[in-house]
Amino acid sequence: MIRFLLAALAVLTISLPARAIEIQEVTSPGGIKAWLVEEHSIPFTALEIRFKGGASLDRDGKRGAIHLMAGLIEEGTGELDSTAFAAAREALAASYDFDVYDDSFTISAQFLTENQPEALALLRSAVVEPRFDQPSIDRVRGQVVSIIKSDEKDPSAIARRAFTKQAFGDHPYGSPKEGTIESLNALTRDDIVAAHQDVFARDRLFVGAVGDITAEQLGVVLDDLLGDLPATGAPLPQKAEIGLTGAQTVVPFDVPQSTAIFGHEGIDRHDPDFFPAYVMNQVLGAGGFGSRLMEEVREKRGLTYGVSSFLVPKDHGYLIMGQVASSNDRIAEAIDVIRDEWAKMAADGVTEEELADAKKYLTGAYPLRFDGNSTIAGILVGMQMDDLPIDYVNTRNDKVNAVTLDDIKRVAARLLKPDALQFVVVGQPEGFESTN
Incomplete structure (x- = not known):
């Protein structure tokens, strides 16, 4: 029932820009910047966190590692295994989504004001201290392999992959972020840990917040949630050379x-x-x-x-x-x-x-x-x-x-x-x- 309420609040919120909106730039005591739109009429806040780089930060020979890592963030943290983590999130009526794209890794969080401290503490633990248990790695890897096999029978996916390879060649853009079955099967837990270290860093961090939270409160949240991340991550890729010639x-x-x-x-x-x-x-x-x-x-x-x-x-x-x-x-x-x-x-x-x-x-x-x-x-x-x-x-x-x-x-x-x-x-x- 609480989860249903959270879903309802996600759509019964402010609708903009039917009027001009006020976006505040917030800087936390620790120096983390974010943009904020305050809306206190409903006790609900949405937080969007993105790290520049995304799947393009995969290391040589490790294609698919960052995509696989994204699927493992919610698979347990600290003393919580995947089942216990899911139960804790459900009890808080919180929602977390982790997605990776060519140029960004995104974290989307939604939580009720009454559960904000606990919901953010659980999210912090997932981001900073993921467990990456081997059984979870094997299970999520199997899910990704199924996606790749399905794409191999999809004409649109086949065309898209062939075209992007022609367009971008050996640049990370030129291969699917999921990797190949061969590259996935070769990934170890150490590769997943390295992918996590490469992506999550403060030098490529962007944050947006909307809802029942003040600038002062958000500043504290930013430091508590993200302040312990490394200062820098992996270097961003070079500019891609476009290889399209009209063929x-x-x-x-x-x-x-x-x-x-x-x-x-x-x-x-x-x-x-x-x-x-x-x-x-x-x-x-x-x-x-x-x-x-x-x-x-x-x-x-x-x-x-x-x-x-x-x-x-x-x-x-x-x-x-x-x-x-x-x-x-x-x-x-x-x-x-x-x-x-x-x-x-x-x-x-x-x-x-x-x-x-x-x-x-x-x-x-x-x-x-x-x-x-x-x-x-x-x-x-x-x-x-x-x-x-x-x-x-x-x-x-x-x-x-x-x-x-x-x-x-x-x-x-x-x-x-x-x-x-x-x-x-x-x-x-x-x-x-x-x-x-």
């Missing part, structure tokens, strides 16, 4: 429908042209049924149920990508249409009506992202990791509205390279062959 790859797979992943080099999140590129891509392929790709590939020709494009601004390498699926006998036509639309937008940009529709959607949808304390805490951390100003949530829509037709035409000509579009197709495509 075509077919991965034979016995299915009636082919799946294609496509893309080329993209744009840095910190580039001054990022917002025009973002709005441009809304028109090109991110806007669902309002996008050009959906209109031309699905609506006019019936070649697919869905097609999309998206910006991928990773910390150390940037892509613009897309995905489409079509029957084996029509995938080649779908790819031709995608190339044509890429070229048309590169040459001409967007229309005044398309720009107005994109702005209306992007500015109207933005407030809907702020649908609860946990989501807002994540947005606060994301802003910090992207080096955005603290007032960004209140100025972001102004940046969208400031984009002009000339901006998009300039950026489209700069960014979109139809001849450089690289395609990986998984299936039995007719009229489409590998060129590499």
Whole structure:
């Protein structure tokens, strides 16, 4: 019942930015910084903690170690084994989630005000003193192996893995964060401990908090929870060299429908042209049924149920990508249409009506992202990791509205390279062959 209450509180919280919000920058007595939005109407707080680096910090020959470590954090700490830890968390009605991505390791915590000291003490123990028992390592490793085996039968996963390997080569981005069955089976407990030491450090730490907690209270929490972490972690990876040259790859797979992943080099999140590129891509392929790709590939020709494009601004390498699926006998036509639309937008940009529709959607949808304390805490951390100003949530829509037709035409000509579009197709495509 208490857990149900916590889940309900997670959604029955502040909704922002229906009004301008006040984000405070908090510095703990020990020097740890965080962003805070206070909301005391409900006795509930969400805490988002992220460490820059994520799965890209895997050591050479140890691919999958950080992902496996993430699955083991809740498997016991101190005197508590995995069962006892789960029981303690349930008794406190606390929620902890640990996730790893290419560029970050995230901890999402939710707790009631009345249980805050105990919930945070349990979380601290899990983060600072995980047990990494061998039976838990073997069990969680088996779960990850099952995921890898499942992906080996999934055309979308096969295409995505082949494409990222072509794009990023030997850079950590070029291989799945789960590792391979071989690399996973070779991991030892010492490798998991080393992964933990590499990730959890104060020099790559970002924190967001939203809810029933004051700045003074949060400062104490930060030091108690994170103050004992090492000052520095493993070095971040170097910038990735993008290896996409416009090649075509077919991965034979016995299915009636082919799946294609496509893309080329993209744009840095910190580039001054990022917002025009973002709005441009809304028109090109991110806007669902309002996008050009959906209109031309699905609506006019019936070649697919869905097609999309998206910006991928990773910390150390940037892509613009897309995905489409079509029957084996029509995938080649779908790819031709995608190339044509890429070229048309590169040459001409967007229309005044398309720009107005994109702005209306992007500015109207933005407030809907702020649908609860946990989501807002994540947005606060994301802003910090992207080096955005603290007032960004209140100025972001102004940046969208400031984009002009000339901006998009300039950026489209700069960014979109139809001849450089690289395609990986998984299936039995007719009229489409590998060129590499």
